[in-house]
Amino acid sequence: MEFIKTPGWLDWFDRPSRPTFKLPAGAVDAHCHVFGPGAIFPYAPERKYTPCDASKDQLFALRDHLGFDKNVIVQATCHGSDNRALLDALLAAEGRARGVVTVKRGVTDEELKMMHAAGVRGVRFNFLKRLADFTPRYELVEIAQRIAPLGWHVVVYFEAQDLPELHEFFTTLPTIVVVDHMGRPDVSKPVDGQEFGLFVKMMQDHPHIWSKVSCPERLSVSGPPALHGEQHAYRDVVPFAKKLVETFPERVLWGTDWPHPNLKSHMPDDGLLVDFIPGIASTAELQHKLLVDNPQRLYWN
Ligand code: 0GY
Numbered sequence: 651m652e653f654i655k656t657p658g659w660l661d662w663f664d665r666p667s668r669p670t671f672k673l674p675a676g677a678v679d680a681h682c683h684v685f686g687p688g689a690i691f692p693y694a695p696e697r698k699y700t701p702c703d704a705s706k707d708q709l710f711a712l713r714d715h716l717g718f719d720k721n722v723i724v725q726a727t728c729h730g731s732d733n734r735a736l737l738d739a740l741l742a743a744e745g746r747a748r749g750v751v752t753v754k755r756g757v758t759d760e761e762l763k764m765m766h767a768a769g770v771r772g773v774r775f776n777f778l779k780r781l782a783d784f785t786p787r788y789e790l791v792e793i794a795q796r797i798a799p800l801g802w803h804v805v806v807y808f809e810a811q812d813l814p815e816l817h818e819f820f821t822t823l824p825t826i827v828v829v830d831h832m833g834r835p836d837v838s839k840p841v842d843g844q845e846f847g848l849f850v851k852m853m854q855d856h857p858h859i860w861s862k863v864s865c866p867e868r869l870s871v872s873g874p875p876a877l878h879g880e881q882h883a884y885r886d887v888v889p890f891a892k893k894l895v896e897t898f899p900e901r902v903l904w905g906t907d908w909p910h911p912n913l914k915s916h917m918p919d920d921g922l923l924v925d926f927i928p929g930i931a932s933t934a935e936l937q938h939k940l941l942v943d944n945p946q947r948l949y950w951n
Pocket residue numbers: 683725726727728781807830907910911912
């Protein structure tokens with residue numbers, strides 16, 4: 651099938667620099683996606699955007715170029731609950747990738763078992779209206795209860811303004827809950843203000859909640875290096891990510907978010923994104939927890 655990209659779509663950047671920061675051995679890119687290729691793995695009819703293709707081989711080439719050892723591939727909404735492209739990538743990775751899928755409540759035990767054998771360790775619930783249609787909470791709870799015995803976790807994607815309403819749902823889920831991109835804080839607000847304060851308190855009060863400290867390129871208002879020089883890329887995001895890494899060193903993950911769906915202003919250089927890491931995890935010990943120990947414990951146990 652031929653797919654036409656959403657107008658204005660920015661393609662991923664195919665000449666990333668080699669990072670100056672040398673990733674520790676065993677480092678995991680714990681948030682990335684595969685898109686299609688649409689001709690083999692068609693995009694879902696219910697999708698809200700049509701991306702450019704981003705294949706497993708292109709993802710693995712990026713992994714090797716940046717110096718990562720492994721990937722956690724997260725189901726993107728453009729594939730709905732059709733996880734075939736993701737599962738194909740997991741099988742091809744020969745143990746060097748784990749996955750987080752999207753399932754409907756009708757998923758069978760056999761399907762869950764098959765996905766586990768392929769390397770799936772979580773399901774994703776998406777609360778962004780621009781990305782996914784609403785699913786009733788009782789259906790999500792049912793899914794969480796089904797996957798809990800497998801030792802899987804739930805990954806949630808939402809915006810900071812919606813946390814007050816979602817808080818109780820997250821804190822009462824029966825599995826580990828991993829929050830995408832720090833719950834998308836408005837980084838023009840203070841890091842110790844009310845909005846991010848609620849997120850930090852949720853993590854403080856609920857040890858089953860983890861966070862990805864990813865996506866400076868998506869959250870930044872101050873912008874990419876072109877505006878300020880490489881040292882200051884996405885500098886407004888640093889205090890938020892640093893706060894989580896230092897307060898919850900055992901419960902943070904990092905990922906590139908390649909191939910960076912739905913960015914509007916620019917497409918990041920993934921090499922420079924890796925160079926962002928020492929700015930938020932300033933010691934070798936914090937870096938090792940963030941990039942190796944934590945993802946290893948959650949995905950390869
Ligand atoms: C991300 C962010 C986005 C998209 C998706 O599944 C998705 O379509 O997660 C976004 O548009 O903010 O994590 O890739």
